Amino acid sequence: MVATPRYFVGRDRVDSLPDHDRGLAYGDGLFETMRAVHGSVPWWPAHWQRLQRGAQALRLSLPAEAQVREEAERMLEGGDGVLKLIVTRGAGGRGYPAPEESVPNWILSRHPLPPATPSAGLALRWCETRLALQPALAGIKHCNRLEQVLARSEWADPDIHEGLVLSAEGDVVSATAANVFVLRDGRWTTPLVDRCGIAGVCRAWAVDALQACEARLAVTDVEAADAVFLCNAVRGILPVARLGSRTWRPHPQVMELQHRLAAAHPAFVTEVS
Known part of the structure; x- marks a missing residue:
């Protein structure tokens, strides 16, 4: 099952990414790709910890973990699949300097399971x-x-x-x-x-x-x-x-x-x- 991606600016759900998203313009963001089973992500804490390390390295803000996890579980609807989370620094004008203050943009998407590993390796x-x-x-x-x-x-x-x-x-x-x-x-x-x-x-x-x-x-x-x-x-x-x-x-x-x-x-x- 491929679910329609869901877009957010800070805490607010929106219809699409805002203009001048720095992730699209410069790759200024992070992502996690997670295996889900029965509507949950067993390794969620490890994924979120890595996301936090990345945010510290890039000096960008993350959305609230509780909201992201709630939205993720709602998207999974109790099923299995692959969940992808993208977090960008947010909107910014042309040029490399990052805004002094920014609100993160984030996207959740659900994807089918990958093909099985060949039995021979x-x-x-x-x-x-x-x-x-x-x-x-x-x-x-x-x-x-x-x-x-x-x-x-x-x-x-x-x-x-x-x-x-x-x-x-x-x-x-x-x-x-x-x-x-x-x-x-x-x-x-x-x-x-x-x-x-x-x-x-x-x-x-x-x-x-x-x-x-x-x-x-x-x-x-x-x-x-x-x-x-x-x-x-x-x-x-x-x-x-x-x-x-x-x-x-x-x-x-x-x-x-x-x-x-x-x-x-x-x-x-x-x-x-």
Whole structure:
């Protein structure tokens, strides 16, 4: 089910975004994409905390959490799906300087669930588009995603499910729309996101569940790994079966993690056997 988006200025619902929205003009805003089940978002607190971190980094105001959550649950109508929240700084004239005082514009939209993960696992490729280093924006889910758009446009082959992206310096950062974890010598590692990339909500859960370390990873670290998986808060734990010519068999630790996630988040119960 795709619901008609709902638009708000501060506390007031409106028919459409006001003119001169800074999110549209400059990407001056944040967003969260959340998995919903039975009309609620189990990881709502983690999503809102990340939104708050982003708002602090961008120095923009957020709407009242209670109102956003109430409107979100009303939109979900007790069902399952994907909920997207966009918050922008609000309206402003032409030019980069932000208004001294602004009222946030925000949008809620509901979307269908993503397709099921292939039973054999994901097939990946390396992307040529690289992510610029910008520590001031690292980790937050800001509205400018042009690098990811360019990376995702590099292939149209339906047999390729995702692409891995590197930083401008050549270290592995993530997939275009997911974080990545690799198993080497019995230890799980995920790339640092202190210079670029997104600190995913599911990534945080997996780091804690696996006691994973965060470190710079080279291309060879991924290709030589004993197991690889991707994760995000909408699709959960996604085993990787192939990266270019490198292949992996299903790994028991990844399957175990899928079951642990299903126990922690009811939306993913149906995605494990």
